[in-house]
Amino acid sequence: MKNSVEVKNISFSYGKTEILNDLSLDIKEGEFMVLLGPSGCGKTTLLNCIAGLLDLTDGQIWIEDDNVTWKEPKDRYIGMVFQSYALYPSMTVEKNLSFGLRMMGTAKDLINEKIKKAANLLQINELLKRKPSQLSGGQRQRVAIGRALVRDAKVFLFDEPLSNLDAKLRAELRYEIKKLHRDLSNTMIYVTHDQIEAMTLADRISVMKDGLIQQLDTPKQIYNKPANLFVAGFIGSPSMNFLNAKFEKSNQNIIVGNKQIDISKYENINNVINDQEVVFGIRPENINIEKNENSIHCKVELVEPMGADTLVWTSVEGNPISIRLEGSSNFNLNDEINISFDINKSSIFDSKSEERI
Amino acid sequence: MSTIPKGPRPKHLTIGRIGLYCFIIMCALFFLMPLYVMIITSLKDMDEIRAANILNLPKELSFYAWPKAWSQACTGFVCEGLKPGFVNSVKITVPSVIVSVALSALNGYALAFWRFRGAYFFFGLCMFGAFIPYQVMVYPLLKIEDFLGIYSSLPGIILVHTIFGMPILTLIFRNFYASLPIDLFKAARIDGGNFIKIFFYVIIPMSTPITIVAVILQVTGIWNDFLLGLVFAGRDNQPMTVQLNNIVQVDYGVAEYNVDMSATILTSLVPLFVYFISGRWFVRGIAAGAIKG
Amino acid sequence: MPFYRNIAAKIALLPMIVISLTVFVGCIIYSFVYSLTNSKLVPVMNYVGFDQYERLFKQRKWDVAVENIFIYGFVFTIGCLIIGFLLAVLIDQKIRGESLFRTIFLYPYAMSFVVTGLVWKWVLNPTFGLENSMHMWGMTWFELDWLVNRDLAIYAVCIAAVWQGAGFVMVLMLAGLRGIDEDIWKSLSIEGVAKWKSYIFVILPMLRPMVVTAIVLIAAGVVKVYDLILALTSGGPGYATTTPAMYVMENFFSRANLGQAFAASIIMFISVVCILAPWAFYEFYLRNKYANN
Incomplete structure (x- = not known):
């Protein structure tokens, strides 16, 4: 499949502060790409560079086989949705939707037709005559999405569009955006720091930190096979449990303090070197409470019932460990338990490089 | 209990x-x-x-003093009262306010949204200008205006008010625009607006409050000006404050304090009127002009 | 980056850039260059080194002007700050008629310096003014002859100026007081701190940025003082209330002694820079730190 957006070795800096350095990214046609990372990782900067709202210090940006590096934002076939909605406060919803088309000098009939179509799609027909100040947050964001829709953009850019909404609305609009992508199948680039949005929406996620892409892959791969410690810790809530350990090749064990864990079932066990310092990572749901020859004995230190499931906190050799169990499970403080790890679902990282082995 | x-x-x-x-x-x-x-x-x-x-x-x-102050009081050998001064002040204030507010709004907009290298250096230079005592600038500026052929004329005094109003007005417009969500500007650019279109369609409709503040600041400031009017307006365009001073400070004849006080009240009517009808806007203007953002 | 990026913004800022360079920077250079000449009626390039400055510092009149500006600056600044802060605190006590009082305290600020000067000239008139009133009420010991007293005339100027400017400081302070988090007051009252102590030891330090802004703005205005004194005392009695600004204007426009005027204006400029530089550095430094966060 051909590429819709190509980011070629771009750099960007504010004065002396370098935000992006030699970053490249290809986004396929019709793909839903999520840029995910903590604040300050450069994801919004990258999006603004793609939109042409910031001037690159180096590199090129291509959209639909067209070098747009120095083109005005309006000439890039893009539509953009902002966190703060960015609706023009002095215009009605209708005028907001049509502003871009009016700026281009589109014929009135065509404008009306397009507005009607977008309004139907987003169920904002009743709001057309209102001012933004008379709308709720969810309605505003619908209008903002509508404004991007009417432009017939080839690429949609979303800059944390749901961050200002409450949890319920967020879920609702997330669903809408997913449906929109299903129906329109445009290329979409979506910036967020919310991993649930990223996991649910993305075809591919690019996890960013310090202006660098840490991992670029499908949500599943990123969740199950995080490329490094940062990605492993950033994705998943509660986050992955980590144990510092040393590998013993002879019996294929890792040693955590006084405890030994058999990791012979780990997929890349052959790549681990004898005596290598590693970080053993296991997700809360991949820990079972059962007694077997490989299990570890410990005590329940805290129980967090969350409805659908229950989190049980314990510790292994001083490292806090969270275990995700069914909501119906019943544990009390100081219960003695035996836990075992699903080794084939675990991740092992090199302590120094922090890369997955 | x-x-x-x-x-x-x-x-x-x-x-x-x-x-x-x-x-x-x-x-x-x-x-x-x-x-x-x-x-x-x-x-x-x-x-x-x-x-x-x-x-x-x-x-x-x-009520004898009021009409006399308005139309008969003498400045030197001319006895026309304050009326010509009032007319001159209107002729100076209205265009000066319009030009300076429009130019400063444009400056503030360009500075807040269209950042380019060096813009803030010149803005800093301009702000520095707000603090230079007029006395350092009057004579050279007089020479510049003389060279341009507008010294001692209405355009001359209007230009001077525009120049000296610019730093503080640019600052308050810039601060106001900088406080608007930048996303709005980004959205407008994606929607195809250029520098001028965004200014007229998106920014100006949102500028009403700050424009009121700026206008109040300028109307009172220019109306109350004495020094610049004295030096740059020329004999025929002397503003009300200058004429008031001339009427009151007569060296000969009997001082008529009731006429003096009527004249003084008349001169302050415009700013007082602005002050009383604008109320908290005036206060906002002071705060906006003073507190750097 | 292609040069045509943001070209419209660059063009829009051109007037500001030209004005900053020619007027604000150009005029200072011009004044400085000609302060090194012995120009009289017209500027001539006749280099005499720092002669004009030497002569300036020998002038008794200049000494008086400098002394006056220090007295005026000190009394006016302190007076405005204390009265302004006090009024702000009073108004902040949830009193009835708050907006009425605020209007009363601020209205003088809407008046011009000329009007302020003329009103106070009348109120302090030694024959018909307040002194006379007191005598008529039987307080014959009361003396208020400041306007004709060489030593006290400058304090009359200060009173008029404080009357005009205190409301400005009040507005700034009130904005600051209103910006203080309710929770701070709650915790102070729970800890049982007396109100006046809270104001002096807790609230005032929190208002420091506003106090600094107020001081800088007032101080920059002090150096410029001209119309007020012209209207109130015309620099008299004798030249007892003359100021550097008046000295400059006199040498420019009535004594035809341009070289002196330029030299004096440059000294004025330098003193403003001395007031401004530490503050600008502080602001600039702080803002840089802020931007990096």
Whole structure:
């Protein structure tokens, strides 16, 4: 499949502060790409560079086989949705939707037709005559999405569009955006720091930190096979449990303090070197409470019932460990338990490089 | 058993509270006294002014001074009162306010949204200009205007007011625009607006409050100006403040204090009117001009 | 980056850039260059080194002007700050008629310096003014002859200026007081700190940025003082209330002694820079730190 957006070795800096350095990214046609990372990782900067709202210090940006590096934002076939909605406060919803088309000098009939179509799609027909100040947050964001829709953009850019909404609305609009992508199948680039949005929406996620892409892959791969410690810790809530350990090749064990864990079932066990310092990572749901020859004995230190499931906190050799169990499970403080790890679902990282082995 | 308080909490007018009111009323009287004196003096005739207490209300209202101050009082050998000064002040203030506010709004917009290298250096330079004493600039500026052929003319004084109003106005517009969500500007750019279109369609419709503040600041500032009008306006365009000073500071003849006070009131009517109708906008203007953002 | 990026913004800022360079920077250079000449009626390039400055510092009149500006600056600044802060605190006590009092305290600020000067000239008139009133009320010991007293005339100027400017400081301070988090007051009252102590030891330090802004703005205005004194005392009695600004204007426009005027204006400029530089550095430094966060 051909590429819709190509980011070629771009750099960007504010004065002396370098935000992006030699970053490249290809986004396929019709793909839903999520840029995910903590604040300050450069994801919004990258999006603004793609939109042409910031001037690159180096590199090129291509959209639909067209070098747009120095083109005005309006000439890039893009539509953009902002966190703060960015609706023009002095215009009605209708005028907001049509502003871009009016700026281009589109014929009135065509404008009306397009507005009607977008309004139907987003169920904002009743709001057309209102001012933004008379709308709720969810309605505003619908209008903002509508404004991007009417432009017939080839690429949609979303800059944390749901961050200002409450949890319920967020879920609702997330669903809408997913449906929109299903129906329109445009290329979409979506910036967020919310991993649930990223996991649910993305075809591919690019996890960013310090202006660098840490991992670029499908949500599943990123969740199950995080490329490094940062990605492993950033994705998943509660986050992955980590144990510092040393590998013993002879019996294929890792040693955590006084405890030994058999990791012979780990997929890349052959790549681990004898005596290598590693970080053993296991997700809360991949820990079972059962007694077997490989299990570890410990005590329940805290129980967090969350409805659908229950989190049980314990510790292994001083490292806090969270275990995700069914909501119906019943544990009390100081219960003695035996836990075992699903080794084939675990991740092992090199302590120094922090890369997955 | 404890007693349960019933009804609203009893109100105490404590001694401190009374003292507070006494003090603030005294302050208010002090601040009002000159205005009071100004008004009653303008309503007395000269005999009463000479004979009676300056703080006493007039025994008989005399309206003789007002028309005289307006149209007959003498400055030197010309006895046309303040009227020409009023007309001149209007002729100076209206275009000066329009030009300076429009230019500064454009500056503030360009600075807040269209950042480019060096823009802020010049803005800093411009702000520095706000603090340079006029006395350092009047003579060279006079030479520049002379060179341009507009010294001692309406365009000359309008240009000067535009120049000296620019730093503070640009600052308040820039601060206002910088406080708008930048996303709005980004959205407008994606929607295809260019520099001018975004300014007219998106930014200006949102600028009403800050424009009111700027206009108030400029109207009072330019109306009250004395020095620049004196130097740059030329003999035929002298603003009201200059004429007022000329009328009051006559070296010969009998001083007519009631006429002087009428003239003084007349001169401050415009800014006072602006002040009283604009109320908290005026306050906002002061705060916006003073507090750097 | 292609040069045509943001070209419209660059063009829009051109007037500001040109004005900053020619007027604000150009005029200072011009004044400085000609302050090194012995120009009289017209500027001539006749280099005499720092002669004009030497002569300036030998002038008795200049000494008086400098002394006056220090007295005026000190009394006016302190007076405005204390009275302004006090009024702001009083108004902040949830008093009745708050907006009325605020209007009363601020209205003088809407008046021009010329009007302020003329009103106070009348109020302080030694024959018909307040002194006369007091005598009529039987307080014959009361003396208020400041306007004709060489040593006290400058304080009359200060009173008029404080009357005009205190409301400005009040507005700034009140904005600051209103910006203080309610929770701070709650915790102070729970800890049982007396109100006046809270104001002095907790609230005032929190208002420091506003106090600094107020001081800088007032101080920059002090150096410029001209119209007020012209209207109130015309620099008299004798030249007892003359100021550097008046000295400059006199040498420019009535004494035809341009070289002196340029030299004096440059000294004025340098003193403003001395007031401004530490503050600008502080602001600039702080803002840089802020931007990096």
